[in-house]
Amino acid sequence: MPKAYDSVTKHLLELEPERWVELLELSGDEAEAVDSDLSTIAPQADKVIKVKGERPYILHIEFQSSYEPDMAERFMVYNTLIGYRTKLPVRTVVFLLRRKADGTVMKRPFQKRYENGEPYHTFQFRVVRLWEEPVERYLEGGLSTIPLAPLCAVKPKDLPAVLHRMKERIDAEGGDEGTLWMATYLLMGVRHKSSVVDRLLKGVRKMKDSKTYQAIIEEGRVEGVAIGEARGEARGERNLILLIGGKRFGEPSTATLAQLEAIAIPAELERLAARLLEVESWSELLKGV
Structure with a gap:
């Protein structure tokens, strides 16, 4: 399910693909975000980055906020399909956004085994x-990686300084x-x-007509349409x-x-959407509706 x-x-x-390569300290001359073209097979696979150079490869990045016992196998499937489509080796890197996403399958390579327990396929991922x-x-680092900063090793009392x-x-x-x-x-x-x-x-969205506030609403609207399968403006x-x-x-x-x-x-729905960051509860949002 989309998050x-x-x-x-x-x-x-997409903003700065080369910065993600640098963040992970990987080699490569140039980088560009590309469509993995897996929409009919693996619709939830994240964007992939093509890294050019003497030995080109694909960087496949996933973000996880919760633990799923089958996610290592799912990443292996994405890795294999992306490699098949691009004809390039694929590096898979998984960013765990919180401790709840960590678990057994994240602590070792994923293996497929025969019925007698003998491994016949091992999938390495970072x-x-x-x-x-x-x-x-x-x-x-790059501006495109800076939104991850508040999720790093930061004490709650230091968050305001980080955001500043x-x-x-x-x-x-x-x-x-x-x-x-x-x-x-x-x-x-x-x-x-x-x-x-x-x-x-x-402090960064104190006015509802600010550029940032409107961008938040518009990005959310795009996401809403995607989740609603684009079934019309009201649904979005x-x-x-x-x-x-x-x-x-x-x-x-x-x-x-x-x-x-x-x-x-x-x-009417758009009016409610515009108030999302001004109220504190569902009842307050829908008051008078």
Whole structure:
């Protein structure tokens, strides 16, 4: 099932693919994000990066926030299919966004075995546990990797300082500000309570007509349409509300879902979407509807 952060992490890989190669200290001359063209076979595979050079290869990056016993096997399938399509060797790197994503299958190579237990296929992949990563590496790296900084080895009391340094860099160097802050918002929500994220990021979206706020809403709308399978404007707006509202207020009740489903006018749903970062609960959002 798609996660709230799937869309923005793919955008981050597209922004500066070469910076991800540098972050992982891999070799290569140039890098470009490419479509893996696996939509009909492996629709949830993340973006892949083609690294050019004397020995070209594919860098396949995945982001995980929860533990799934079969995920190593799934990554092996993606790796094999991408290699088959591109005719290049494929390196798979998995970024674990929080400790809950770690587990047995992340601690050793994945093996396929015969019925007698003898291994006949071994799949090697690299695991990056963000909570063990030094924050300076991400603060000083590429802009496209900076949204991961708050998930690194940072004490809660140091988060405001980390975000301040992020803001200084983003303001100074420009780039796709909307995508960077949208990614920061959603990625921080993986590990921290929505009330904490809202408080910490209040300074970068204090005006609802700001560039950053509008970018957050627009990115969420794109994600909402994708989750809603693009079944019309109203469905896209409704899924936007469920996407970001779920991150902020928790899962909606059956009554809340019914109330949202009863709203068929896109303009009314858009009005609710515009208030998502101004209210503190589902009941407050839907008050007067």
